[in-house]
Amino acid sequence: MFKDAKFDEALKRKILLTGATGLVGSHILLDLLKQNATLVYALKREKSDLSALKNLFEWYDCYPLLENINWINGDLSSNTVSEVLPTEIDEIIHTAAVVSFNPDDYEVMNKVNINATKTLLNYASKSGVSKFGFISSIAALGRMDASGRYTENSEWVENDSNSYYSKTKYEAEKAVIAANNNGVNTYIVNPGVILGPCDWNKSSGTFFRTGAKGIAFYTKGQNGFVDVRDVSRGMLDVMKNGSSGERHILVGESVPYRKIFSDLCVQFGKKPPRIYSPKWLTELGWRLDKVKSKLKGVPPTLTEETARNANGIFEYDNAKITSRGFEFTPITQSIEDSVPFFKQYYF
Template structure:
């Protein structure tokens, strides 16, 4: 029996499909009152913040995929990021440690690799980052990045106590999902023919590659105490939005927002969010993201699994076709 947390999320839902294709028995945790309708999955209500509930869900389980997590750059969510991403991961690790022999696969993020201080260096070339990157405690990091870094520390703690675990660090994950949430909002932005974009770079990976590679690492290898960057390509944001707009038959964004304007906009959005309680459309972290190109290196996963990532144009074409349905 395999347990999946976050089975209704983007990565979790495609992981369920991958496990179903393998013909494996799967149990998945869901939050809320509505039970998901994915076939051949035993759905159980629960929350990663509930340690006792996790222990009950682990009955008879041999492998755990921890995909549940909160992605947010809104200042209002800083405490919730710690509760879900850090405390939730600690609960999963503790529950697994109580059942020797369980194997854990954890979905982290490239944000946990750090690199924040170097990103502010003007005029510098692309910064190449891989699994060996060291977290700089003196640098300025987003609350989301910090929460994923601290979540990784919980997994490393589990490994030191005997847990068999591997981690994946995907970049921005693209897949057809609710396009009012997370990375899928990029497609909605292109579909709505917005005119503006920031002069930044973005690293992207297909959700199908994330699900397949994560499943392979956990189920087909005996690796433990390792983490793997999952990233297909790094491209300018304007180019990515242009590819999305072309697939939709829409007008691409054509006006690059200068850095000084982005700095003004995030401050205005911050003030608006404080006054209204609404989520800001752009935050300090998103406004400054990618000013110096980051290229996340995925040579390790390519070498160990002997496979390549899907090309970005193919991923965007697939996503757009599925979204317009």
């Protein structure tokens, strides 16, 4: 029996994706568009720069798939964003967030990371959305002190070690879990520091920019890292096979920062970091950088929060998802796969 294109489209699973131009969102967008059974609505600001997204699709040899995106112009920081959303959506994947360790950005983080999440959850409840996927962060697990090992059951402890960013992601998580208890099936993933092709002027893309310039100093800190492709696969896997209302840590490896920057520098042909920066020096560094940023009127490169994290030893247990057979990409491989992208588009 003959079926026209409109009939086929009506049968497709309709997914609303936020943050589609960002690091995680762009990779989830790509993976969704590869599935012929999905119809993707991607939310973006009206004047969003799509150059990084276009570079990404070109890099993965999927440029024609850009034509299959149903763009929706809307601002998540606005209370009226729900007015522009489609009336019939099956699932939502919420990746949009402001990632910053600058206390001056707390107000915008509060609007986007917390309030926008609540707005989307309210829309999901009223619209009968069947599943709500939320990209959280290991930061939402809280910081016990300058070190620690974390699982999905780690309890938030209020203290000065928690960044403003972590507080907003934790508050957003609470709203997501509450929505699950009130009838919306919600799925939470907590990625570590995400590495992969993106705009190297934003978020963790700055790791690659730093490696390309070279860095002489290192700290003894350690954190959880994950390949962006694993975050995309992990989010889709959890929404399909995971338990609703629960966290799922997405960390491939807990790696020393020195190892990360050494690998990056080597891949970019620079000398690896070789001078140890003790805690007192990083403390001095963020204070000096704060003064410099005020004088120049630009955001600081090093903040009190990033200096503190640079010296912490953090480990994360990924057994919950790996016990189901999920495999992570080695971080060294992630760096090797990503550096050629930055060489092509940023040199």
